[in-house]
Amino acid sequence: MKSMTTVIAAGLLACTTLSGARAETIYLTAAHMIDPAAGKLIESPAVIIKDDKIVSVGAAASLAAPADARKIDLPGQTIVPGLIDMHTHITSRPDKAGYEKLSISVPAQAVTGVANAAKTLQAGFTTLRNVGAPGYADVALRDSINSGETAGPRLFVSGPAIGATGGHCDENLLPASYHDTREGVADGVDAVRKKVREVHKYGADLIKLCATGGVLSKGDVVGAQQLTYEEMKAAVDEAHMLGLKVAAHAHGTSGVADAIRAGVDTIEHASLADADGMNLAKTMGAVFDMDIYNDDFILSEGAKMGILQESLDKERMIGRAQRETFKKAVQAGVTMTFGTDAGVYPHGDNAKQFAKMVEWGMTPMQAIQAATTTAAKVLGHLGDDLGAIQPGKYADIIAVPGDPLANVAVLEHVKFVMKGGVVYRQDDLPVVKYAGVR
Numbered sequence: 001m002k003s004m005t006t007v008i009a010a011g012l013l014a015c016t017t018l019s020g021a022r023a024e025t026i027y028l029t030a031a032h033m034i035d036p037a038a039g040k041l042i043e044s045p046a047v048i049i050k051d052d053k054i055v056s057v058g059a060a061a062s063l064a065a066p067a068d069a070r071k072i073d074l075p076g077q078t079i080v081p082g083l084i085d086m087h088t089h090i091t092s093r094p095d096k097a098g099y100e101k102l103s104i105s106v107p108a109q110a111v112t113g114v115a116n117a118a119k120t121l122q123a124g125f126t127t128l129r130n131v132g133a134p135g136y137a138d139v140a141l142r143d144s145i146n147s148g149e150t151a152g153p154r155l156f157v158s159g160p161a162i163g164a165t166g167g168h169c170d171e172n173l174l175p176a177s178y179h180d181t182r183e184g185v186a187d188g189v190d191a192v193r194k195k196v197r198e199v200h201k202y203g204a205d206l207i208k209l210c211a212t213g214g215v216l217s218k219g220d221v222v223g224a225q226q227l228t229y230e231e232m233k234a235a236v237d238e239a240h241m242l243g244l245k246v247a248a249h250a251h252g253t254s255g256v257a258d259a260i261r262a263g264v265d266t267i268e269h270a271s272l273a274d275a276d277g278m279n280l281a282k283t284m285g286a287v288f289d290m291d292i293y294n295d296d297f298i299l300s301e302g303a304k305m306g307i308l309q310e311s312l313d314k315e316r317m318i319g320r321a322q323r324e325t326f327k328k329a330v331q332a333g334v335t336m337t338f339g340t341d342a343g344v345y346p347h348g349d350n351a352k353q354f355a356k357m358v359e360w361g362m363t364p365m366q367a368i369q370a371a372t373t374t375a376a377k378v379l380g381h382l383g384d385d386l387g388a389i390q391p392g393k394y395a396d397i398i399a400v401p402g403d404p405l406a407n408v409a410v411l412e413h414v415k416f417v418m419k420g421g422v423v424y425r426q427d428d429l430p431v432v433k434y435a436g437v438r
Contacts, residue, residue, distance in 0.1 A: 030399060031077055032045070039369070053421070072426075080404065081393075083411070085120070085350050090117060091113035098306040124411070127375075127386055130156070134160060143203075158247065162210065169182060192232075200239075205382065209232060212224060213226060232259055247265065248262075273329065287334075287335045298345075323356075399414070
C-alpha cells in the first residue's frame, strides 16, 4: 500500500494539474541515471526541466541549478526515462474474462480505463500504446488525459481491432440468435480498407489487425491465419497513406510472415515465428512485440478469472513456445520492443515483464531500451519527444532504488514518477518545498 502522504500528494498533484498551474523550472538530481540511448549508467546526474520539457542534462557537479529552480533531490535512486508499454488493453479487467466480459458495457470499460490509467502511471509507465478497445473507449480516455481531466500515461490508441468474421477480434461467445458481431469485423479487401478509414475517422492513432487466431478467443485455433495477405496489404496501404502505423496480432507462422510481407510495423505476440519470419522481419523493418510475462498469470490465476478451459489449454500450448521464440528472435537480432498485454493480467504490474525478458535472453540494458528508446522509435513521429532523458524530450522521468542493470526487477518498485514535468509520485523521498508539485 502507498503511504498516506503519497496518496494525498497524488491527489493534490492531480488537482493542481487540472487548475493549469505550472512550475517554470525544476532542478532534479539523483544518485544515478540510466541513459538507454548511450547504453550506459551515469553517476550523479542533474536534469533541468522547463515546463514539460528537458532543457539540460549533465553531471550535478558541473550543471548548476538555475536561481529560480524548484529542486527535487532523489538520493540513492536511479532515474530512468518514463517507461513505454507498446501492447496494452487499458479499458479491460483481468477478472472479467470468458463469459463474464459480456456483462461489461462500453461506458463501464471507459470508467475502468480511468482507474487502470492511474495505476499504470503510478507504476512508472508514462506512455502506452493501446491495441484494441470497443466503442472507442480508449479514444475517449486518451482525450481526457490529454485535456488534463484525467491523470494517466500518454496514450496512443487503435480503437476497435480489425479482424475477420469468427476470428480472434470478433465476438464468438454468443449463439447465432444474438447476431453479435464486433464493430471491427471486416471481410474482403474493400471492407477492410473501409474499416481502416472508419477507425481513423473516429480518432485512432494506429491500426490494429488480427491476422491469426488467439488464446482468449473462443472457437479458433491460436496459430491459424484469419486475414489473407491481400486483406492485410489493403489495410496497411490505407493506414500508411493516412499516416498511421499498423500493429498485427499474429501468433502463427504463416500469419506472421504474411503480415510482415504486407508491410505491418509491429508483430504482436509472434509466438510461432520461425527463422524465415525473423529474417523477413529484419529485411522489412518489422518489429516483434512479445508479451512473455502474462503466461505466468494466465496459468496460475486464469481459471479464477473466468478464462475458458479452451483458452487455458491454448495458453499451455503456446506460452513456452512463445518464450523460446523470443529467445531465438533476440539471438537473431530482430528489433524487439516492450509489450505486455496488460488487461490480461492486472494493470500496474507491467514491469514484471522485464525480468522475463532478461531470463529469456536480453541484457537488462536491452530490456530497458525496448521500453524506452526502441519503443519511442517504433512509435514513429508520435514518439519523437519520448524515450530518453535528453534536452528537447518530454520530462518523463521515473526513479527506482538500486541499479536496474544489476537487478532489472527493481523496475517493479518505482518510487518517483514525473510525466511532462508534473510529479505524480514521490514515495519515501525527501520533499523539497515546491519540489515539482503543481
